[in-house]
Amino acid sequence: AQSVTQLDSQVPVFEEAPVELRCNYSSSVSVYLFWYVQYPNQGLQLLLKYLSGSTLVKGINGFEAEFNKSQTSFHLRKPSVHISDTAEYFCAVSELGSGSRLTFGEGTQLTVNP
Amino acid sequence: NAGVTQTPKFRILKIGQSMTLQCTQDMNHNYMYWYRQDPGMGLKLIYYSVGAGITDKGEVPNGYNVSRSTTEDFPLRLELAAPSQTSVYFCASRPSGGSTDTQYFGPGTRLTVL
Numbered sequence: 001a002q003s004v005t006q007l008d009s010q011v012p013v014f015e016e017a018p019v020e021l022r023c024n025y026s027s028s029v030s031v032y033l034f035w036y037v038q039y040p041n042q043g044l045q046l047l048l049k050y051l052s053g054s055t056l057v058k059g060i061n062g063f064e065a066e067f068n069k070s071q072t073s074f075h076l077r078k079p080s081v082h083i084s085d086t087a088e089y090f091c092a093v094s095e096l097g098s099g100s101r102l103t104f105g106e107g108t109q110l111t112v113n114p
Numbered sequence: 115n116a117g118v119t120q121t122p123k124f125r126i127l128k129i130g131q132s133m134t135l136q137c138t139q140d141m142n143h144n145y146m147y148w149y150r151q152d153p154g155m156g157l158k159l160i161y162y163s164v165g166a167g168i169t170d171k172g173e174v175p176n177g178y179n180v181s182r183s184t185t186e187d188f189p190l191r192l193e194l195a196a197p198s199q200t201s202v203y204f205c206a207s208r209p210s211g212g213s214t215d216t217q218y219f220g221p222g223t224r225l226t227v228l
Contacts, residue, residue: 009154034216043118043204043219044157090156101147101172102217104156 002027002093006105014113015083021076021108023091030096033074035065038088038107047089050074061085081112116140118220120205126226127195135190135223137205144210146188147217148172148180150201157204163188164210195227 007022025031032051036044048059055067065076074091091105121136139146144165149157149172159172163182177199179191188207192199202224206217 004156006156036219041221043221044206045219046216049216092156101159101162102157104149104158106154106156 002031002095002103004091004093004103004105006089006091006108008108009106010109010111012111012113013081016080018079019077019081019085019110021089021091021110023074023076023105025072025074025091025093027072027093027095032094032096033065033067034092034094034102035059035063035074035076036090036092036104037061038090040087044090047076081110083112083114085110086112118205118207118218120203120220120223122223123221124224126228127192128228129195129197131195132191132193133195133225135192135203135205135225137188137190137220138186139188139205139207139218139220140186141207141209141218142185143207143218144185145208145217146182147206147208148178148188148190149204149206150174150199151204151222152201160190160203192225197227199225200227201225 003026005024034049035047050057050067058064088107092102118139147162148160151157158174161180163169202222204222205220208215208217
């Protein structure tokens with residue numbers, strides 16, 4: 001069965017600093033990988049997804065993520081964060097043939113301070 | 115398009131009461147999902163449906179029931195509410211193009227059982 005581990009539950013950073021949110025997954029088959037963002041009191045929005053091809057995936061709001069198959073990781077990065085990036089970020093995995101049933105990590109709260 | 119809508123936004127139940135959480139989508143998506151999100155945790159899949167008349171259990175189905183009589187609606191029923199069901203409930207949908215398709219989330223229902 002697939003599983004997802006987000007290594008940091010909280011990441012505080014200052015505005016305009018770079019940030020990396022870490023995600024590792026476990027699966028015995030090929031997977032699709034996703035990052036979702038949840039702003040306070042809202043539902044989840046897709047930031048980006050890796051399906052196949054280039055291991056560097058670019059998403060909305062200047063975020064990008066790199067798929068590393070050997071390390072089973074899919075870390076999310078942004079070179080310069082804004083106050084408005086403060087939110088909860090979830091990494092999720094879907095196994096090939098699972099009917100896109102998503103397994104989520106526990107989330108990382110990103111707080112951007114002025 | 116309104117996307118995925120959920121009602122109510124908030125609800126407080128007493129132990130043993132029952133209620134139905136409503137979920138409607140206007141995107142003609144075949145796949146629909148119910149998740150619960152507990153504090154500090156990722157989302158856990160309760161039930162899902164691949165089309166009208168077809169439902170299946172997810173990770174944490176105990177204490178819940180679903181039905182899917184139309185493509186648009188996917189209500190979640192709690193028969194005998196328990197404090198352990200205090201959570202935020204999210205409904206999601208996706209088109210049936212394959213596992214690569216994005217799931218679209220509703221804004222959530224915050225349920226407290228006292």
